[in-house]
Amino acid sequence: MPDRPVPLLGSISLNSVQRIEHALDSGFSSTPIAGLAGELQQRSNRLSHRIRIEGTLFGVSAADDLKALQEAAAKGEELTFSADISKALDLQKVVIGSFHVTEAGGHANFFHYDLALAESPPLPPPAQVSGFGGLDDFGLGDLGFDTSILGDIASLAGQVAGAVNDALSVIDALSALTNLDGLDLGNFLKPMSDSAGRVGSIGSNVQKAFGGLSKAFS
Helix, strand or coil: CCCCCCCEECCEECCCEEEEEEECCCCEEEEECCCCCCEEEEECCCCCCEEEEEEEEECCCHHHHHHHHHHHHHHCCCECEECHHHCCCCCCCEEEEEEEEEECCCCCCEEEEEEEEEECCCCCCCCCCCHHHHHHHHCCCCCCCCHHHHHHHHHHHHHHHHHHHHHHHHHHHHHHCCCCCCCCCHHHHHHHHHHHHHHCCHHHHHHHHHHHHHHHCC
């Protein structure tokens, strides 16, 4: 018979494996339903693949092999894993969940170990900020909206708001002067005249603002 491939855990060769198991919890939860023979099976997602390995370490390299496994278990780092039993699995990385080793008296350089591995899948990519609050996926990502003119629209809106405030100030001032009939005010009214001139620009500013909005959505 041809030699079977040696299981590899990272760079550690597991030469004398006696037993290897694979277990998988598919992630179903059972819910009883009145009138239903059986239970409704609802799945969230499968859990990590679990690999259990039993083997022996012996010979002149047994102590060094044991040290390598103990250090790997203590560090807790992700490792690659390759074995016949995992060929059909998309098993990229594993971690050592538990490690147990025994040494029998009267047998020098002979150790029996029990190793439990758990799949450690990569995290999904971070969320990305997309246009229109994530509505791109619904076909709303391309509306011909030129975001470069948003600053111009905001500036025009501020100018319109300032002109409206000037107009309200002029109205209040004129109302206060209704009882000053025949009084020669001279240059007293000049500041209000300047404000009234600025009020005259309301129409043009409003026209520019709506023109900008029209351009944004055209």
